[in-house]
Amino acid sequence: MKLDGMHHITMITGDAPKNVAFYADILGLRMVKKTVNFDAPEAYHLYFGDEQGSPGSILTWFEFAGARPGRAGAGMVHTIQLGVGSEQALDFWSERLASKGYASRRGERSLAFSDYDGLAFELVLADDGNPPLRAEHPEVAAEHAILGVEGTRAYAARPAEVDRDLLTDTLGFAELGAGEYRLDGDVRHFHWAYDPATQVGIPGAGTVHHIAWHSRDEDQVEWQRRAAAAGMQVTPVIDRDYFKSVYFRQPQGILFEIATTSPGFAVDEDPAHLGEELRLPAQHEHLRPQLERSLTPLTNPRAAARQEA
Numbered sequence: 001m002k003l004d005g006m007h008h009i010t011m012i013t014g015d016a017p018k019n020v021a022f023y024a025d026i027l028g029l030r031m032v033k034k035t036v037n038f039d040a041p042e043a044y045h046l047y048f049g050d051e052q053g054s055p056g057s058i059l060t061w062f063e064f065a066g067a068r069p070g071r072a073g074a075g076m077v078h079t080i081q082l083g084v085g086s087e088q089a090l091d092f093w094s095e096r097l098a099s100k101g102y103a104s105r106r107g108e109r110s111l112a113f114s115d116y117d118g119l120a121f122e123l124v125l126a127d128d129g130n131p132p133l134r135a136e137h138p139e140v141a142a143e144h145a146i147l148g149v150e151g152t153r154a155y156a157a158r159p160a161e162v163d164r165d166l167l168t169d170t171l172g173f174a175e176l177g178a179g180e181y182r183l184d185g186d187v188r189h190f191h192w193a194y195d196p197a198t199q200v201g202i203p204g205a206g207t208v209h210h211i212a213w214h215s216r217d218e219d220q221v222e223w224q225r226r227a228a229a230a231g232m233q234v235t236p237v238i239d240r241d242y243f244k245s246v247y248f249r250q251p252q253g254i255l256f257e258i259a260t261t262s263p264g265f266a267v268d269e270d271p272a273h274l275g276e277e278l279r280l281p282a283q284h285e286h287l288r289p290q291l292e293r294s295l296t297p298l299t300n301p302r303a304a305a306r307q308e309a
Contacts, residue, residue, distance in 0.1 A: 001222060002172055004185030005130075006149055007214035007243065007259040008047075008058035009080060011119060014067035014205035016044050016296050018116045023048045023059065024301045026100050028137030028145060031275035031300045032265045036291065037062050038240065041284040044295060050133035050148065053242075053265035053274060055214040056188045057133035057148045062209060065296065069118060070204025074157030074197035075253025077208035079112075080119070081191065083126030083147040092144040093123055117206030124150055130188050151191030152211060155201070156252050163251040167192070170230040171213070171223075185214070194252075212245065212257035220244060223258045241281055242267060276303045 013019045024031040032053035037043040043064050049057035059080070072078035084090060090111045097104045097113055104113040111123040126132070126147045133148035156179070167173040173181040179194035201207070215223050220237065224246045228234045232248035243259040250256050268279050278295070280288055 001216075001219050002185050003183060003223070003258070004214045004216070005056050005183055005188035005190040006152075007055040007212040007257070008049075008060055009077070009149065009152065009211050010060045010062065010209045012067060012070065012203065012205055012207055012209055013061045013063050013117055014065060014069075015116070016046065016061075016063040016065070016298055019046055019061050019063065020298055020301070022115050025137075026096070026102070028135055028140035029057075029059070030135040030302065032058070033242065033269075033275050033279065034277070034298060034300065035241075035279045035281070036284060036295075038281055038283075040064075041280075041287055041291060042294060044298070046298075047265070047275070050135050052271070054133050054148075055259070055261060056130070056190075057135075059149070064205075067205040070207035071199065071202040072120070072155060072207055073199045073201025074155050076201040076203075077152045077154045077211060077254065078120060078195070079122055079153040080149065080208070081122045081124045081151040081153070083130060083132075083150040084123050084145075085126060085132070085143060085147060087125070089144045090123055090125075092141075096139075115206070119206040119208075126150060127189065148188070149190070151193065152208075153193045153195055154252065154254060155197040156194040157197045158252070166227075166230050166232070166250055170226050183213070188214075210247070210255035210257050212259040215258050215260055217244075217260045217262050220246065220258060220260050227256075227258075241279075273303070276300045 023029050029048040032049050033047035035045050037045045043062050047060045094104050104111050109125050114120050134145040167181055168175055173183045181192040183190045224234050227248050234248045235246050238245050242265050245257050245259045247257050
């Protein structure tokens with residue numbers, strides 16, 4: 001039994017229109033779902049990824065309109081690493097980001113930048129072991145497209161060894177040394193790393209809310225049992241419409257989720273029209289008239305392009 005890398009990463013933003021413009025246009029990801037937060041239906045929950053909304057490609061945001069900027073600190077993810085296919089792709093993204101008003105910093109085999117909320121990203125050369133998870137965008141050639149999420153870096157207030165057993169013995173990560181770990185699934189892998197914390201974290205816009213690991217449907221209950229046996233306070237299985245989830249906070253304080261493959265994002269929309277209509281959890285469907293009045297109108301760029309064609 002293995003976790004197959006990352007399922008999704010969820011962040012906080014204070015501005016849904018900017019969120020759509022940055023990720024579905026500037027970064028060229030596909031907007032695959034427009035829904036609301038299960039626990040706070042007045043807030044959008046927006047999903048972006050590859051053409052199918054594949055686990056391993058998914059970045060999601062809760063929009064709390066007007067949220068104050070946050071700051072990554074101890075017990076929080078501070079950088080998300082996205083894969084690209086070549087040095088030429090790094091050159092492309094440096095130029096594209098600059099043309100849109102976003103500065104970047106080139107490393108030896110990487111490109112660092114931040115989004116409009118200050119959330120830190122790093123484009124890295126994708127490992128050959130990860131199948132490419134591309135989205136299509138008219139201004140981004142396939143050879144330059146983002147290929148999925150490769151890894152994350154988090155801050156640790158205490159020595160990272162405190163959760164070594166959880167990562168290695170319980171969840172199946174390999175320890176690489178110096179706070180670095182690698183999760184190898186049958187299809188995808190993922191890099192996880194700790195850096196020393198230099199400041200206290202402040203949740204808010206531009207911070208990571210949680211990270212979800214990808215489980216086969218039939219294995220989730222066993223992962224739940226293993227996490228509980230390791231001393232974690234694990235939730236019951238919760239139906240999130242597009243996957244089922246369990247949650248717990250690991251010793252550093254980072255919220256972990258274990259999410260299933262099924263049923264996927266096409267369960268309530270035609271695959272050709274993902275993310276084009278507001279989809280609501282069944283428990284909140286009765287709020288639709290109210291939510292359609294209060295939520296900021298958002299247009300999926302792909303739908304807009306189709307209308308203009």
